[in-house]
Amino acid sequence: MLWVLSAGAVAGVLNALGGGGTFVALPALVAAGVAPVTANASSTVALLPGAAVSAWVYRREVRPVGPVPTAALTAVSAVGGGLGAGLLLALPAASFDAAVPWLLAFATLVLACGRRLARAVDGGPGHAARLSPTAALVGQFLLALYGGYFGGAVGIMMMALWCGGLGIDPAVSNPLRTVQIVAVNSTAALLFLVASDALDTPWLLVALLCGAVAGGFTGAHLARRLSARLLRGTVLTTAATMTALSFLRG
Structure with missing residues (x-):
């Protein structure tokens, strides 16, 4: 219980700083004896309140992403997340699990080089290549689909999409x-909650949830005090670490 509680706190902090909490919460549940697919579902359920607490801390600082309306972006995220969760419950996860390290590696590369690549594509310094609102929403839907299906580092992939595009x-x-x-x-x-076995281990779920709430609150306040450069470095370090660990795990 203490192990899962601590993992939840670390996961909540990571999610508030830039994403990646799933890669802490999921292994912690598996190590506690939960089946991988159930652990994936349980970590999604448990980390949600922590993310909600972080969002509440940030509520006055939410800004639109370029020309994309925030309401449209949120609606696409919600629909994609639900469809991705349905795929997790309906399809085998083996083939997708094999692709996860490569997806993370791509996201880390885009996050690290996206701004320079955008300027190069645009043809000069100071000018960022822009995705159209439709293209950005399509990209967000695909990321939300991935987020509902697996969830690992989806926040980092969002930052990569928004930064590069x-x-x-x-x-x-x-x-x-x-x-x-x-x-x-x-x-x-x-x-x-309705269709998986996430509620079969209620005390582990509660421990992870409590830790994630505390970590999400702390991490959001910490992120507000970090400079843009330091936050970017933290996110890149997290992304690179998770990518390496996912290759080792796979």
Whole structure:
């Protein structure tokens, strides 16, 4: 119980800073004896309140992502999250699990180089290549689908999409990213509570949830005090670490 509680706290902090809490919460549940698919569903349910607490802390700092309306982005995230959760329950996870390290590696590369690549594509310094609102929403839907299905580092992938495609700095987009994580996980968690075995281990679920709430509150306040450069470095370090660990795990 203490192990899972501590993992939840770390996961909540990571999610508030830039994403990646699933890669702490999921192994902790598996180590506690929960089946992998059930652990994935349980971690989504348990980490949702922590993300919601972070979103509440950020509530006055949420800004639109470029030309994309916030309401449309949130609606797409919610629909994609629910569909992704349905896929997790309906399809085998083996093939997707094999692709996860490569998806994380791509997201880390785009996050690290996205702004430079955007300027290069646009043809000169100071000009960021822009995705159209439709293209950005399609990309957000695919990420939400992934988030509902697996969830690992979906927040980092969102930052990579917004940074590379819209030229948005991670520190500026972090509050809205947190809100979108809540939208993705809300519909996914609702489906998991109804159709999965997430409630078969209630005390582990409660321990993870309590830790995530405390970590999400602390992490959100910490992120507000970090400079843009330091927050970007933290997110990149987290992304690179999780990518390496996912390859070792796979």
